[in-house]
């Protein structure tokens with residue numbers, strides 16, 4: 001499976017395990033995550049480790065410190081001890097596991113990693129150093145140029161991580177697969193975007209995402225370019241393209257926005273949305289189940305490069321947990337917003 005939380009498709013491991021596929025990357029800078037501090041990042045700055053785009057290797061690219069590497073890389077340690085860094089999560093959340101990705105690091109990858117977590121109401125490094133840390137990933141050996149999908153040993157919600165590497169070396173990318181918590185606390189009866197990535201929404205399945213994946217639909221803000229949306233290949237057979245999204249919380253949808261920003265010669269002719277309150281099943285079985293979901297938004301004509309707002313057209317289905325966006329017959333949509341009230 002691959003997903004795109006930037007302008008370039010992320011080539012995640014060929015197949016993410018279910019616990020990762022149904023999670024949000026809490027370390028995605030596009031929802032506010034940030035590398036706060038590193039004990040050392042001489043060869044490659046720690047911020048690169050969170051880049052939502054796939055790690056790349058650029059032969060022949062060097063900087064004043066050495067070979068340019070796309071990740072976090074510390075200098076060769078000549079003393080005891082180990083390197084570490086602080087990462088602020090984009091949302092407070094529970095953590096199911098990690099992808100510790102050493103892509104392109106072959107003779108300089110970190111031999112081992114462990115990860116600790118804490119809850120802290122500040123990003124101040126001194127305060128974080130004094131925080132109470134809990135190990136949620138025990139020390140684990142790493143290989144070069146590999147994805148390491150590792151389960152976390154925790155059910156609690158956290159705000160910050162300390163990533164320890166033993167004793168030094170590089171990590172290309174860190175993905176933190178989890179679920180935001182408490183995003184709707186205090187919203188009362190306000191309309192909230194139930195499917196936004198930063199509110200725990202996530203893509204479940206799609207039939208095609210040749211040019212841009214479904215994850216882009218629920219990113220914050222408007223799309224930055226045509227690559228920052230969900231775009232399918234040109235359909236050459238009857239039917240329509242679709243994607244299934246899970247809401248961050250069950251709720252009743254009252255206002256829908258379908259944004260075709262940047263899609264001018266390839267926006268869908270029409271769209272519709274089906275929805276359901278799903279209990280049980282798997283992401284895979286939802287693909288079949290979704291064929292029979294009731295219509296939340298009947299077919300609507302779309303236009304180029306515009307936000308389309310719908311409210312009176314929305315069926316009164318009550319609280320739902322999943323939607324299926326149908327685009328007819330194919331094309332690109334930049335963002336989908338599903339404003340509603342959280343089910344009490």
Ligand SMILES: NC(=O)NC(NC(N)=O)C(=O)[O-]
Nearest residue numbers: 043065066067068069076108
């Ligand atoms: N060829 C290298 O990559 N050498 C060093 N690393 C970088 N990035 O230059 C090292 O010591 O690991």
